[in-house]
Amino acid sequence: MGKNAIKKFIDVILLGLFFYEAGFMASASRIHEILGCVFFVLLIIHNVLNKDYYMNVGRGRYSRKRIAGVVVIGVFGISVLVLGISGVAMSTHLFPNIRFLSDWNVRALHLGAAIAAMAALLFHVLMHMGRYMQGKKFCYLTGLALVLMIGGIFGLPYIERWYHPVNINLQETIAGEKVDFSGKVLTVYFSRVGNTDFPEQVDAVSGASLLKENGALYGNSQVLAMMIQNAIGGDIASIQTEKNYPASYNETTKIAGDELANQSFPVLKHKPPDLAQYDTIVLVYPLWWGTLPRPVASFMQAYDFEGKTIVPVVTHGGGGAGDSVKVLRELAKGKVTDPLSVYSSDIPRFRNNVTNYLKNFVIGNTNE
Ligand SMILES: Cc1cc2nc3c(=O)[nH]c(=O)nc-3n(C[C@H](O)[C@H](O)[C@H](O)COP(=O)(O)O)c2cc1C
DSSP states (O other): OOHHHHHHHHHHHHHHHHHHHHTGGGSOHHHHHHHHHHHHHHHHHHHHHTHHHHHTTTSSOOOHHHHHHHHHHHHHHHHHHHHHHHHHHHOSSSOTTOOOSOHHHHHHHHHHHHHHHHHHHHHHHHHHHTTTOOHHHHHHHHHHHHHHHHHHHHHHHHHHHHHOOEEOOHHHHHOOOOOOOOSOEEEEEOOSTTSBOOOTTOOGGGTSSEEEETTEEEEHHHHHHHHHHHHHOSEEEEOOBSSOBOSOHHHHHHHHHHHHHTTOOOOBSSOOOOOTTOSEEEEEEEOBTTBOOHHHHHHHHTOOOTTOEEEEEEEESSSTTTTHHHHHHHHOSSEEOOOEEEEGGGGGGOHHHHHHHHHHHHTTOOOO
16 A cells, blocks of 8 residues: 555544544443544554645745645644543543543533534545535535534534433442531422333433433432532432323423423322421422423422522523523522523533532522
8 A cells, every 4th residue: 555545544544533533422431532542643643644744834835725724734733632631631441540620621621622623624624625626516515514513513412412321320429528508408309210111221312311320220300419418418309290201202302392381280299398397498400391390390389488498400401491490480489599500411520510509509609
């Protein structure tokens, strides 16, 4: 194989690996880490084979196209460097002992760098294509690249949510620093797990909201509620509907949509605990259709919350707290604070943020 053929071969593998890694949610994290390292080794080989390009950077005339080409490669280089460094810092299999940023920041950095690298790569490939294609065809290609890029930017976090199986160690996930919380507090949560007939071997794909420990399922809001209780103590209770939701995510969304359209109050399984003894109710629930799940409305309807403080904590897939707090305020006479909203994929690493939020809450930073 000649040098040019080797170069092309490596380029194709690099491109394939890049997009496979971008869709890493479809593969186990160990494979993602190993392939990430392979990508870096191949990238170094690619640069060595193309060293002539770097030798000539300072030479000759610079047309606008050439400047754009250098800038795109520069952005790609920096993004890939950040990807690599943040990747090492968040690796749990190959470099578990290297940590220099909070898990949360490092994840954001990694995702941001992946998006920047993807944008630069698409433009880089486009510029190569420009040599073979002109006029309308090139415009269509640019349009397609932009659509792919925007799809990638907004789609990646969603794909991750759907395809990345999340295995947790429950005790490690929920345990952390304690926060002094005055008054008696009850943490109440509503979660899909506990209200759904899941088959024995349910996988993460059918859930989008399921965390697993040794095969046992936990809901996002459930785990977040456990973290909160671990931090502030007090009691914990769950809201359970008499009728379970189906295992299929899509069917559940349909039923939830009907409940919402009818403003129904699904019947709850248990008489909720006696709230008289509590000053503060931390209410943890998922965002459903941009608002409050109707079973939580049933819980709110069952009580008179006068004189109590309700702290809404919302888990979501990108929609934040939606208008759920507005609905809560309509249903509750008591004081409802501003919500804490948590993106579902962040939950397994959210314990420190829970501590910080609760500390701020205790010193009165939360507005009504
Ligand atoms: C019926 C239903 C509707 C949902 N609607 C939304 C939504 O409108 N916006 C959003 O960001 N996430 C939505 N989600 C995603 C959940 O809010 C998210 O996955 C949450 O963390 C699930 O928590 P859980 O595991 O405790 O049930 C919805 C999930 C379900 C099951």
